Amino acid sequence: MTSTAGTRKELKPIRKKGFFATLGGQWQLMLMSVPMFLYVLFFNYYPMYFWVTAFQDYKPKLGVAGSKWVGLKNFEWLFGRADFINSIRNTLAMSVINLVFGTVSAVLLAVLLNEVRQRAFKRTVQTVTYLPHFLSMVIVVGMAQNLFSSNGSINDLLMGLGLVKEPLFFLGEGKYFWWLVGVINVWKEVGWGTIIYISAMTSIDPCLYEAAAIDGAGRFQRILHVTLPGIKSTFVILLIMNIGHLMEAGFEIQYLLGNAQVLDWSQTIDVFVLKYGVSKQQYGVATAAGMFKSIVAILLLLTANFVAKRLDEDTLI
Amino acid sequence: MRKILAALLALALVLALVPAVMAEGAAEPITLTVFRGDPGDQPTADNKIYKLIEEKFGVTFKFEYLAGDLDEKLGMMIAGEDYPDLFDGGNSADLIISNGALINLLDYVSPEKTPRLWAHIEPQKARLIENVDGVDTLYIIPNYGLPDGPQIALSVGGPAFFLQKQVLADAGYPDVKNITLDGYFDLIEGFLAKHPTREDGTPYTGFAILCEDWRHFCLINPVQHLMGRPNDGEVLIDVNDPDFHTETFINKPYAKAYYKKLNDEFHKGLISKDTFVMNYDQYIAAISSGTILGMFDQAWDFGSATSALIDAKMYENTYVALGPVYSEKDVEGVAMPTENWKIEEHYLNGSLPNVRRGFGISTKCADPERIVAMWEEMMSDEWQLIFNWGIEGEDYSIDENGRLTMTEEQYAHTQDANWKLANKAEGFTQSSPKKQGWIMNDIQVGDKVVKAGNCWEPGNQDEIVLGLMNDYDKEFLGHYGYSKWADFVNPPIELAPFGEAWQIDYTPVDVEHTDFCAIQDKDLPEIIMCDPAEFDAKWDAFVAEIEPSAKVFEDYMQEHVVIEAHKVLDNK
Numbered sequence: 001m002t003s004t005a006g007t008r009k010e011l012k013p014i015r016k017k018g019f020f021a022t023l024g025g026q027w028q029l030m031l032m033s034v035p036m037f038l039y040v041l042f043f044n045y046y047p048m049y050f051w052v053t054a055f056q057d058y059k060p061k062l063g064v065a066g067s068k069w070v071g072l073k074n075f076e077w078l079f080g081r082a083d084f085i086n087s088i089r090n091t092l093a094m095s096v097i098n099l100v101f102g103t104v105s106a107v108l109l110a111v112l113l114n115e116v117r118q119r120a121f122k123r124t125v126q127t128v129t130y131l132p133h134f135l136s137m138v139i140v141v142g143m144a145q146n147l148f149s150s151n152g153s154i155n156d157l158l159m160g161l162g163l164v165k166e167p168l169f170f171l172g173e174g175k176y177f178w179w180l181v182g183v184i185n186v187w188k189e190v191g192w193g194t195i196i197y198i199s200a201m202t203s204i205d206p207c208l209y210e211a212a213a214i215d216g217a218g219r220f221q222r223i224l225h226v227t228l229p230g231i232k233s234t235f236v237i238l239l240i241m242n243i244g245h246l247m248e249a250g251f252e253i254q255y256l257l258g259n260a261q262v263l264d265w266s267q268t269i270d271v272f273v274l275k276y277g278v279s280k281q282q283y284g285v286a287t288a289a290g291m292f293k294s295i296v297a298i299l300l301l302l303t304a305n306f307v308a309k310r311l312d313e314d315t316l317i
Numbered sequence: 318m319r320k321i322l323a324a325l326l327a328l329a330l331v332l333a334l335v336p337a338v339m340a341e342g343a344a345e346p347i348t349l350t351v352f353r354g355d356p357g358d359q360p361t362a363d364n365k366i367y368k369l370i371e372e373k374f375g376v377t378f379k380f381e382y383l384a385g386d387l388d389e390k391l392g393m394m395i396a397g398e399d400y401p402d403l404f405d406g407g408n409s410a411d412l413i414i415s416n417g418a419l420i421n422l423l424d425y426v427s428p429e430k431t432p433r434l435w436a437h438i439e440p441q442k443a444r445l446i447e448n449v450d451g452v453d454t455l456y457i458i459p460n461y462g463l464p465d466g467p468q469i470a471l472s473v474g475g476p477a478f479f480l481q482k483q484v485l486a487d488a489g490y491p492d493v494k495n496i497t498l499d500g501y502f503d504l505i506e507g508f509l510a511k512h513p514t515r516e517d518g519t520p521y522t523g524f525a526i527l528c529e530d531w532r533h534f535c536l537i538n539p540v541q542h543l544m545g546r547p548n549d550g551e552v553l554i555d556v557n558d559p560d561f562h563t564e565t566f567i568n569k570p571y572a573k574a575y576y577k578k579l580n581d582e583f584h585k586g587l588i589s590k591d592t593f594v595m596n597y598d599q600y601i602a603a604i605s606s607g608t609i610l611g612m613f614d615q616a617w618d619f620g621s622a623t624s625a626l627i628d629a630k631m632y633e634n635t636y637v638a639l640g641p642v643y644s645e646k647d648v649e650g651v652a653m654p655t656e657n658w659k660i661e662e663h664y665l666n667g668s669l670p671n672v673r674r675g676f677g678i679s680t681k682c683a684d685p686e687r688i689v690a691m692w693e694e695m696m697s698d699e700w701q702l703i704f705n706w707g708i709e710g711e712d713y714s715i716d717e718n719g720r721l722t723m724t725e726e727q728y729a730h731t732q733d734a735n736w737k738l739a740n741k742a743e744g745f746t747q748s749s750p751k752k753q754g755w756i757m758n759d760i761q762v763g764d765k766v767v768k769a770g771n772c773w774e775p776g777n778q779d780e781i782v783l784g785l786m787n788d789y790d791k792e793f794l795g796h797y798g799y800s801k802w803a804d805f806v807n808p809p810i811e812l813a814p815f816g817e818a819w820q821i822d823y824t825p826v827d828v829e830h831t832d833f834c835a836i837q838d839k840d841l842p843e844i845i846m847c848d849p850a851e852f853d854a855k856w857d858a859f860v861a862e863i864e865p866s867a868k869v870f871e872d873y874m875q876e877h878v879v880i881e882a883h884k885v886l887d888n889k
Contacts, residue, residue: 059416060395060396060397060398060416061416061417083835145594145596145599149591149594150589150590150591151591169590171591171594172590172591172593172594172842259528259529259593259594259596260528260533260593260835260838260839260842261593261594261839261842261843263835263838263839264839274386274389275831276828276831277392278388278389278392278393278396279386279388279389279391279392279831280388280392280827280828280831281392281395281412281416281827282828283396
């Protein structure tokens with residue numbers, strides 16, 4: 001009886017609270033988000049003010065107010081240069097290679113690890129594969145330079161197996177560069193990439209596996225019909241986020257591994273900006289390139305999100 | 318009792334603090350932030366020379382050394398106006414000057430206020446003091462190149478074709494003065510034919526070419542020296558021409574002969590592909606291992622490798638600096654820069670003030686006057702002796718004739734990087750104004766006197782150069798009848814009125830210059846490695862590709878070589 005009365009009380013029509021009342025009611029949450037809000041304000045929004053310098057011949061001495069306005073000259077200069085166009089191509093190409101290699105290898109390794117029943121082995125493999133993530137890129141590139149040099153282990157191996165007649169010039173020929181970056185990134189990040197997929201797999205209901213087994217599904221069929229669909233939403237979310245980062249092909253690896261010989265294939269937008277923007281005090285040009293990058297990134301993100309929505313998947317926005 | 322104890326303790330504390338504040342009366346302790354435009358290591362906390370500086374001047378230093386690329390670092394500092402007190406912009410000081418990061422030292426340096434500093438720069442003031450819009454300016458007092466007394470040239474400190482001593486020894490100590498380009502490579506080929514590998518089986522590399530970043534001068538600069546000029550950077554200048562005809566040499570027909578030669582040597586196996594993708598650390602490691610027989614470089618650029626070889630007592634793997642030039646055959650029928658051009662070996666140049674290199678004082682420095690006053694005091698003979706030679710009795714001795722001497726161990730210390738971090742103040746002194754050359758006056762040190770006629774730098778002092786030379790080197794020089802390593806090349810020529818053209822500030826054409834460099838860095842290795850049948854076509858394509866940026870750079874340099882030259886000529 002009492003419970004009925006209680007229920008009735010709760011069923012009173014909910015009075016819609018005003019915005020500020022809600023805000024006041026959640027002041028603890030608001031307080032907690034203040035640091036993040038300030039962070040975004042100062043580090044993401046405030047710098048946007050300096051986008052105006054993309055239209056200036058910006059001199060730090062003179063500041064934004066004192067620098068000369070030049071209209072679209074910085075953009076014209078950028079897009080008039082063949083090596084900037086090359087750097088856009090290189091950025092996108094290496095990003096796509098990294099994305100495909102990185103995702104495929106991470107999913108593959110996660111699935112394999114998920115099938116391993118022996119805990120000790122699984123843990124060991126996991127640890128060994130994600131340790132390189134913590135190495136500095138300088139060290140990784142140093143190792144790669146030794147491995148891939150004309151008298152390095154990789155060439156010794158290829159020669160030993162009789163696959164090539166003379167050492168391949170991995171570090172000095174442009175055609176190898178993108179793939180080299182892809183391979184190095186996979187080696188460095190594959191273990192790290194599996195973590196999120198493995199955690200997604202642990203949340204798959206074990207009943208599904210049992211049911212599938214009872215229905216006569218073998219190991220591969222269980223992977224195909226239970227595991228992979230189980231991580232699909234994680235996969236899509238990550239994919240959308242990564243597509244938003246396509247313009248960030250990385251900077252360190254190209255900067256460290258690249259040399260004059262492979263410049264046409266190694267220079268990314270970031271390296272270009274550093275070389276012609278920051279080093280040569282063409283800050284306006286640097287900003288223009290950054291602006292271009294941001295706009296393309298936003299477009300890519302929205303497109304990916306739109307496609308995912310059409311495919312009726314979970315989306316980011 | 319307890320209270321008394323506490324009071325005493327408090328008093329003791331206060332008293333302990335007082336001397337720290339009171340020391341040196343007026344000199345309130347300050348810490349100066351220092352940026353050095355080259356890589357280096359932090360001194361130890363108990364470094365004895367910095368301790369002396371702190372006691373005398375109340376000044377301590379906080380060093381930041383360059384990590385990564387200089388222009389990028391400076392670009393970031395300029396964008397944020399984030400300047401240290403003492404600012405050494407390295408080879409790109411022009412950038413920080415043109416962006417107004419440094420103060421004009423002439424507000425503080427004058428014959429009255431700072432007689433020692435003034436006397437130091439006075440002989441070269443035409444070159445150092447620049448009149449900008451009616452105002453005399455001096456932003457940086459050169460860190461090197463203002464020596465006292467006649468020029469000392471014991472060894473080649475700059476550019477040369479280097480050759481391992483064992484190559485000459487193996488060939489029976491042939492005469493290598495006035496050697497030709499072919500002669501140089503013949504020596505290496507001859508050695509490699511006899512000894513393709515070291516005794517332990519490691520293969521020798523005939524000739525290494527470092528092409529990394531700004532150190533690509535190893536790839537590019539040789540042409541001007543083969544044409545008979547000392548180092549003018551990326552241009553060739555006719556000093557006998559009243560108009561100082563200036564041209565970029567890399568795209569001229571006479572440059573082709575050198576790269577053709579390298580192409581030949583590449584196909585003979587003297588040059589390895591890997592040399593073109595090598596970074597500086599790998600290059601130094603390769604030289605230190607003793608397997609690189611020869612290279613074109615500047616001696617200071619691989620100094621650490623030389624030290625490593627000496628430490629390991631691999632004297633036969635250390636290098637002699639040679640000065641090859643083109644033979645007549647090499648440049649037969651090729652147009653010379655000017656009509657009366659004569660190819661004569663001149664690798665050594667007259668002593669050159671290191672214009673716009675060293676510390677400047679930034680606009681963010683609170684008390685520039687104090688730094689200048691400190692430099693002035695430090696230009697005294699007593700301080701210079703401490704900076705150059707160290708502490709008497711510990712680091713060196715003064716003999717009964719007033720000569721400065723070091724034991725073998727003491728001299729070895731001065732070559733030991735770790736020892737120096739604790740016992741030398743190089744982070745500061747390397748970029749500060751300093752005395753070089755000859756000690757001109759007697760110096761009283763305790764109860765002893767250092768006589769005039771000693772050298773400021775231990776490495777130039779006869780007692781050390783000859784007295785402490787290892788037996789291998791003594792015997793080696795003996796075969797030639799030479800007394801010093803510089804005898805392998807011609808004596809220095811007179812410094813041209815414009816100095817050396819690599820010092821000229823080219824920031825206004827920086828972007829074109831970057832393009833100019835990028836094309837060379839990419840194309841020249843390809844040209845060296847290409848099929849000989851394609852060589853001519855590749856060379857022509859290179860010349861055509863580089864023409865636009867080379868032209869801009871060449872015109873700029875021509876104009877400014879003349880301006881620089883007239884600064885000195887008009888003051889005579």
